[in-house]
Structure formats: structure tokens, C-alpha cells
Amino acid sequence: xxxxxxxxxxxxxxxxxxxxxxxxxxxxxxxxxxxxxxxxxxxxxxxxxxxxxxxxxxxxxxxxxxxxxxxxxxxxxxxxxxxxxxxxxxxxxxxxxxxxxxxxxxxxxxxxxxxxxxxxxxxxxxxxxxxxxxxxxxxxxxx
Amino acid sequence: xxxxxxxxxxxxxxxxxxxxxxxxxxxxxxxxxxxxxxxxxxxxxxxxxxxxxxxxxxxxxxxxxxxxxxxxxxxxxxxxxxxxxxxxxxxxxxxxxxxxxxxxxxxxxxx
Numbered sequence: 001x002x003x004x005x006x007x008x009x010x011x012x013x014x015x016x017x018x019x020x021x022x023x024x025x026x027x028x029x030x031x032x033x034x035x036x037x038x039x040x041x042x043x044x045x046x047x048x049x050x051x052x053x054x055x056x057x058x059x060x061x062x063x064x065x066x067x068x069x070x071x072x073x074x075x076x077x078x079x080x081x082x083x084x085x086x087x088x089x090x091x092x093x094x095x096x097x098x099x100x101x102x103x104x105x106x107x108x109x110x111x112x113x114x115x116x117x118x119x120x121x122x123x124x125x126x127x128x129x130x131x132x133x134x135x136x137x138x139x140x141x142x143x
Numbered sequence: 144x145x146x147x148x149x150x151x152x153x154x155x156x157x158x159x160x161x162x163x164x165x166x167x168x169x170x171x172x173x174x175x176x177x178x179x180x181x182x183x184x185x186x187x188x189x190x191x192x193x194x195x196x197x198x199x200x201x202x203x204x205x206x207x208x209x210x211x212x213x214x215x216x217x218x219x220x221x222x223x224x225x226x227x228x229x230x231x232x233x234x235x236x237x238x239x240x241x242x243x244x245x246x247x248x249x250x251x252x253x254x
Contacts, residue, residue: 016202038187042182042183045206105178107180114183
């Protein structure tokens with residue numbers, strides 16, 4: 001089992017996607033099926049962007065072996081008051097500046113749900129959010 | 144299959160950056176200015192038509208293995224967007240035409 005950590009700075013959109021691109025590289029190197037890589041990348045990117053768009057700071061923790069990758073994001077931020085409402089497509093609390101960039105359309109969490117094998121979200125309003133994405137890999141190489 | 148260079152020539156597009164990727168093959172196109180829409184729906188090898196010019200466009204183009212990005216209506220890429228396009232060899236192209244017009248032309252060309 002390999003472990004990797006990536007810091008994510010709240011508000012720093014110039015770095016958004018970096019952690020997800022590293023995950024993509026690892027999966028490619030392991031020879032994971034392209035369709036699985038594609039789904040993993042969508043789920044990881046949306047989770048990463050949510051930290052950038054909503055939290056003050058956070059990190060992505062990646063645990064990977066040939067069977068499975070677990071991508072966990074923990075942030076310090078405002079949290080989510082009502083997770084069920086946040087999961088609804090089109091619902092967003094993003095700022096107008098973030099929306100002007102084309103983010104905040106309320107599609108991120110549903111993209112995560114559609115693409116992740118397992119998705120777990122827990123949040124403490126006023127403190128932060130923890131998101132866990134699990135993907136089955138069935139990789140041909142790696143340890 | 145058509146390459147990005149073929150499209151540049153046929154639609155008379157500007158090449159802002161990422162000329163190293165002009166030989167990429169084009170499988171189709173996707174038109175959207177909502178990033179999560181592109182993230183969820185676009186597929187590898189497609190050309191993304193948009194008016195968004197910031198660096199996250201390239202993050203998505205790279206993660207999704209898109210063939211190229213076409214900026215419409217005379218929009219130009221931000222400096223750090225063009226830089227990442229060079230690094231990734233994913234071309235950013237441009238046109239003065241609207242998304243409607245250039246999409247119609249591209250669709251006719253590759254359908």
C-alpha cells in the first residue's frame with residue numbers, strides 16, 4: 001500500500017487539479033483500465049475543486065494498491081449544512097466570482113456520485129468536511 | 144481521422160499555444176462554459192469550444208485528455224493558461240466567430 005499526501009490551498013485556483021493529475025499519473029503507471037482512470041479523475045477533481053472553492057485549507061490523502069485506491073479529502077472550512085440538499089444537481093453555495101469562472105454550477109457532487117464506486121461525505125458546519133472516494137482498480141502492475 | 148492541424152487549416156483558426164500537439168487526433172467536440180459539465184460529459188480526443196480563458200481550462204483539458212481548446216468570440220488565453228498548454232502539448236486555438244458559428248463549422252467538418 002502506497003500513501004501520498006497533497007496540500008490544497010483554499011482559493012488558489014491556479015493549483016486546482018494538481019493533486020488529481022498526480023493520482024491520474026499513478027493509475028496510468030500501474031496500468032489501470034482507462035475507463036476506471038477516467039471515472040477516478042472526475043471524482044477526484046471535483047472533490048479537489050470543492051476544497052479550493054469552499055474551504056480555507058485542506059489536503060488529499062491517497063492510499064493505493066493494485067486492488068483499490070482510497071482518496072480522502074479533509075478540509076478546514078465552513079462545512080456543509082445539509083448534505084442531502086448539496087447533493088442535488090444544480091444546488092450550489094459558490095460565490096459569484098467562482099461561478100463566473102464556470103465553477104459552482106451545482107454539478108460537482110453529482111459528478112462525484114456518478115463516477116465513484118463508493119462516496120462518503122461527512123461534515124461539521126463551521127469546522128470542515130471529510131470526503132472519501134473509493135475505486136476498485138484491478139491493476140495489472142504495481143504493489 | 145482528422146487532426147487538430149486539419150481543423151486549424153479548415154476553420155482558419157489562430158494557434159495561441161501548444162503547437163506541439165497539433166498532430167493530436169480529433170474524435171469529436173464538446174461545447175460548454177461550465178467546467179463540471181465538461182468534466183462530467185466531455186471525452187478523450189474531443190475539441191472543447193468555450194469562452195473560459197483561465198488556467199483551470201487546461202487542468203480539465205489535461206485530465207480529460209482533450210485534443211484541443213477553441214476560444215470563441217476573440218477571447219485570448221490567460222498567460223498561465225497558455226504556459227500550461229505549452230507544457231501539456233494541448234493546443235489552444237482561437238476564432239473571432241461565436242460559439243454557435245464555429246461549432247456549426249466544426250460539426251460539418253468532422254461529422
